[in-house]
Amino acid sequence: MFQKRVECSERRSEEGPQHPSSHRVRFFSRLFALNEKGEYVMASDSQVLAEAMLAIDYRYPVGAPFSSAADTKAYFRAKLARHEYEVFAVAFLDNQHRLLACDEMFRGSVATVDVHPREIARRALQLNASAVILSHNHPSFRPQPSEADVAITLRIQKALSLIAVRVIDHIIVAGNETLSLAGQGFLNR
Numbered sequence: 001m002f003q004k005r006v007e008c009s010e011r012r013s014e015e016g017p018q019h020p021s022s023h024r025v026r027f028f029s030r031l032f033a034l035n036e037k038g039e040y041v042m043a044s045d046s047q048v049l050a051e052a053m054l055a056i057d058y059r060y061p062v063g064a065p066f067s068s069a070a071d072t073k074a075y076f077r078a079k080l081a082r083h084e085y086e087v088f089a090v091a092f093l094d095n096q097h098r099l100l101a102c103d104e105m106f107r108g109s110v111a112t113v114d115v116h117p118r119e120i121a122r123r124a125l126q127l128n129a130s131a132v133i134l135s136h137n138h139p140s141f142r143p144q145p146s147e148a149d150v151a152i153t154l155r156i157q158k159a160l161s162l163i164a165v166r167v168i169d170h171i172i173v174a175g176n177e178t179l180s181l182a183g184q185g186f187l188n189r
Contacts, residue, residue, distance in 0.1 A: 080137040086113035092129035117159040143174035
């Protein structure tokens with residue numbers, strides 16, 4: 001297994017608040033980083049997550065096809081599961097469902113995020129996208145869609161239909177779980 005050398009300049013206190021072990025299990029990594037003394041030490045959670053982000057971007061570069069629901073769920077799980085606040089992301093695709101760009105367009109609080117369909121439409125037009133896949137995370141780790149989740153999905157779908165951009169799916173990421181609104185029958189086809 002290839003392990004990238006990561007410079008380790010952050011301190012333990014910068015990784016965020018420490019939680020009791022009953023609430024958060026410490027991840028033990030096989031990834032090692034070089035610290036300030038030139039010694040290899042176990043990589044911190046934030047370093048592992050940073051490397052995971054690089055790996056997902058490497059696996060799904062611009063032009064990568066989104067051809068299966070499993071790949072789409074894995075992609076958004078890797079992109080959004082790390083956030084402790086809601087993030088709404090959009091993958092913009094060409095007419096062959098190849099990735100043009102994936103943007104984290106809106107950031108919210110621990111329970112909500114304000115989404116503006118106009119901004120999604122504007123970006124879709126900039127990229128000449130033919131389709132989009134929507135996704136957002138639930139920091140509560142509950143994958144069930146709220147009424148607001150379904151409502152905003154339908155509003156975006158209606159707005160984008162006016163410019164001939166298809167909403168393929170809306171993936172909700174809740175920790176390691178994902179839920180597809182298309183798979184649950186919420187999207188009008």
